[in-house]
Amino acid sequence: xxxxxxxxxxxxxxxxxxxxxxxxxxxxxxxxxxxxxxxxxxxxxxxxxxxxxxxxxxxxxxxxxxxxxxxxxxxxxxxxxxxxxxxxxxxxxxxxxxxxxxxxxxxxxxxxxxxxxxxxxxxxxxxxxxxxxxxxxxxxxxxxxxxxxxxxxxxxxxxxxxxxxxxxxxxxxxxxxxxxxxxxxxxxxxxxxxxxxxxxxxxxxxxxxxxxxxxxxxxxxxxxxxxxxxxxxxxxxxxxxxxxxxxxxxxxxxxxxxxxxxxxxxxxxxxxxxxxxxxxxxxxxxxxxxxxxxxxxx
Amino acid sequence: xxxxxxxxxxxxxxxxxxxxxxxxxxxxxxxxxxxxxxxxxxxxxxxxxxxxxxxxxxxxxxxxxxxxxxxxxxxxxxxxxxxxxxxxxxxxxxxxxxxxxxxxxxxxxxxxxxxxxxxxxxxxxxxxxxxxxxxxxxxxxxxxxxxxxxxxxxxxxxxxxxxxxxxxxxxxxxxxxxxxxxxxxxxxxxxxxxxxxxxxxxxxxxxxxxxxxxxxxxxxxxxxxxxxxxxxxxxxxxxxxxxxxxxxxxxxxxxxxxxxxxxxxxxxxxxxxxxxxxxxxxxxxxxxxxxxxxxxx
Numbered sequence: 001x002x003x004x005x006x007x008x009x010x011x012x013x014x015x016x017x018x019x020x021x022x023x024x025x026x027x028x029x030x031x032x033x034x035x036x037x038x039x040x041x042x043x044x045x046x047x048x049x050x051x052x053x054x055x056x057x058x059x060x061x062x063x064x065x066x067x068x069x070x071x072x073x074x075x076x077x078x079x080x081x082x083x084x085x086x087x088x089x090x091x092x093x094x095x096x097x098x099x100x101x102x103x104x105x106x107x108x109x110x111x112x113x114x115x116x117x118x119x120x121x122x123x124x125x126x127x128x129x130x131x132x133x134x135x136x137x138x139x140x141x142x143x144x145x146x147x148x149x150x151x152x153x154x155x156x157x158x159x160x161x162x163x164x165x166x167x168x169x170x171x172x173x174x175x176x177x178x179x180x181x182x183x184x185x186x187x188x189x190x191x192x193x194x195x196x197x198x199x200x201x202x203x204x205x206x207x208x209x210x211x212x213x214x215x216x217x218x219x220x221x222x223x224x225x226x227x228x229x230x231x232x233x234x235x236x237x238x239x240x241x242x243x244x245x246x247x248x249x250x251x252x253x254x255x256x257x258x259x260x261x262x263x264x265x266x267x268x269x270x271x272x273x274x275x276x277x278x279x280x281x282x283x284x285x286x287x288x289x290x291x292x293x294x295x296x297x298x
Numbered sequence: 299x300x301x302x303x304x305x306x307x308x309x310x311x312x313x314x315x316x317x318x319x320x321x322x323x324x325x326x327x328x329x330x331x332x333x334x335x336x337x338x339x340x341x342x343x344x345x346x347x348x349x350x351x352x353x354x355x356x357x358x359x360x361x362x363x364x365x366x367x368x369x370x371x372x373x374x375x376x377x378x379x380x381x382x383x384x385x386x387x388x389x390x391x392x393x394x395x396x397x398x399x400x401x402x403x404x405x406x407x408x409x410x411x412x413x414x415x416x417x418x419x420x421x422x423x424x425x426x427x428x429x430x431x432x433x434x435x436x437x438x439x440x441x442x443x444x445x446x447x448x449x450x451x452x453x454x455x456x457x458x459x460x461x462x463x464x465x466x467x468x469x470x471x472x473x474x475x476x477x478x479x480x481x482x483x484x485x486x487x488x489x490x491x492x493x494x495x496x497x498x499x500x501x502x503x504x505x506x507x508x509x510x511x512x513x514x515x516x517x518x519x520x521x522x523x524x525x526x527x528x529x530x531x532x533x534x535x536x537x538x539x540x541x542x543x544x545x546x547x548x549x550x551x552x553x554x555x556x557x558x559x560x561x562x563x564x565x566x567x568x569x570x571x572x573x574x575x576x577x578x579x580x581x582x583x584x585x586x587x588x589x590x591x592x593x594x595x
Contacts, residue, residue: 005405007481008403009408011482011483012397012401015393015400015452016412018452019419022429022450022451023419023423023424024419026424026428026429027423027424027428028424029425029428029429029431030428032427037431039435043428043435088320088323091316091319092320094316095316095320104320104321104324105585107327107328108323108327109584110327110328110331111327112584113507113511113581115510115511115529116513117511117513117529117532117533117569118529118532118570120536121532121536121562121566122333124536124562125330126330126333126350131345131346131350131559133333133350133352136351139349165327165330168327170588173585173589174589177588177589196308196309197308197312197313198308201312222421229514234533237537253425253426254426257426257427257430258517258518263427266425266426266427267425267427267428270424270425270426270427271425274422277421277422278421278422
């Protein structure tokens with residue numbers, strides 16, 4: 001029996017090594033949350049300083065700000081993107097020709113393939129103060145240009161819009177899969193009963209999509225402490241006037257590391273994020289388990 | 299038809315609404331692409347005067363001419379990205395398929411332990427800094443191509459997707475091969491891989507897209523210009539005029555004379571073009587993967 005699984009174990013070895021080297025061993029570095037890092041002394045040699053790093057991020061107000069922003073954006077992103085995706089999926093699934101469906105699906109899916117750096121260029125092209133398309137348009141209408149990159153309140157709208165642009169096609173594919181799974185007899189029956197399209201959507205299609213919506217929502221709640229780093233960093237970057245409304249945990253940690261080389265602060269914030277995130281996942285899973293055992297992840 | 303005209307009217311409005319909404323969103327998805335395309339063909343003077351516009355106010359090939367006269371840096375970045383994408387995707391597929399195969403084998407005694415070992419990394423991590431210090435100080439792969447390839451070779455999601463493709467393979471295939479005296483590795487190579495080609499394609503496409511679009515690992519770990527991958531090359535140009543001048547060094551244009559606004563747009567088009575051409579052929583694999591993934595939850 002032992003011999004039998006030896007080959008399999010050997011085959012899994014490269015993958016096991018990968019996860020050990022790039023995921024498990026680095027976890028040891030979490031101890032830096034409680035240390036003052038000296039490059040010369042290394043991770044284990046650096047002196048302990050207790051909870052000082054955590055006290056600092058708590059007192060500076062940074063922790064509260066980035067936590068609220070991260071959670072708030074995740075909620076806005078999910079609601080705006082997924083509700084729109086549901087309707088796009090419903091509308092596209094209903095289109096008569098397969099070729100037309102494909103055509104629209106492809107266009108909506110295209111942005112998913114473009115990098116966030118390219119997305120940053122698109123944003124610059126649209127919103128640049130001097131040359132941006134939106135300001136060009138506003139000025140030609142005799143209106144004042146908008147200084148997007150210095151107006152922090154606007155970013156509660158700008159970021160969700162670019163998030164939709166990037167992901168709505170992707171999400172609508174998921175909902176399409178749920179709609180395609182509906183039995184044709186149900187539509188047939190509704191048609192014979194003389195139901196309008198709107199009624200069919202309301203009483204057959206939307207109820208069929210809701211389970212998928214809820215599963216994705218729960219998944220997202222579990223991921224709520226993680227930000228869309230690429231999105232935020234390529235749109236906002238190191239533009240400090242916008243930090244109040246755009247700084248999320250991931251961008252904060254990144255800047256603490258790359259700009260300030262504040263190893264203790266960055267590690268402590270990352271650790272807080274991981275632990276908070278883990279509790280969210282466990283919480284969601286316990287909730288799902290309580291409602292319906294089969295849908296729980298573990 | 300007796301079905302009242304009221305239903306007919308209502309359905310007509312439904313159809314109209316659906317086409318209007320979907321077409322509007324589709325246009326918004328294309329709009330930025332068109333705008334950047336147009337800006338890349340605009341003369342620098344017209345951009346200074348009128349800003350970026352939907353159609354070039356005055357058509358110019360100047361930006362492209364400059365890039366094509368001095369393409370070394372751009373081509374170098376293409377080379378780096380091709381190598382990273384190729385090597386990363388192949389290595390990633392090897393590791394992903396092996397792990398997925400092992401946890402798919404019902405007779406592997408540690409399959410649940412192994413599955414948890416993989417899954418746990420998706421719900422808990424040490425965070426950015428511990429990994430960064432580990433890579434820079436201990437693994438010492440900073441400023442090498444390995445730093446762009448190794449950190450994200452695979453993940454729990456890819457392994458899950460590949461395994462769900464294996465789930466569609468009858469376990470009897472394995473039994474039959476065993477009776478013929480095939481070893482576990484032979485079964486993987488001769489029986490499983492050929493059947494799992496669609497799964498390899500799907501996971502491979504996701505992985506290739508990730509590598510092709512990655513700029514983040516370069517931002518963290520790469521210092522040498524000749525190791526810049528495509529997206530990071532573009533990122534630097536956008537944020538730094540100095541970097542733009544270096545990118546077109548052999549053209550020898552001083553910074554104040556560079557048509558920097560149209561150059562940014564032309565560079566973006568040149569970086570994004572392969573995606574536009576490959577996207578139609580690649581997308582069905584991703585659609586398949588998303589659909590499989592959504593069923594698995």
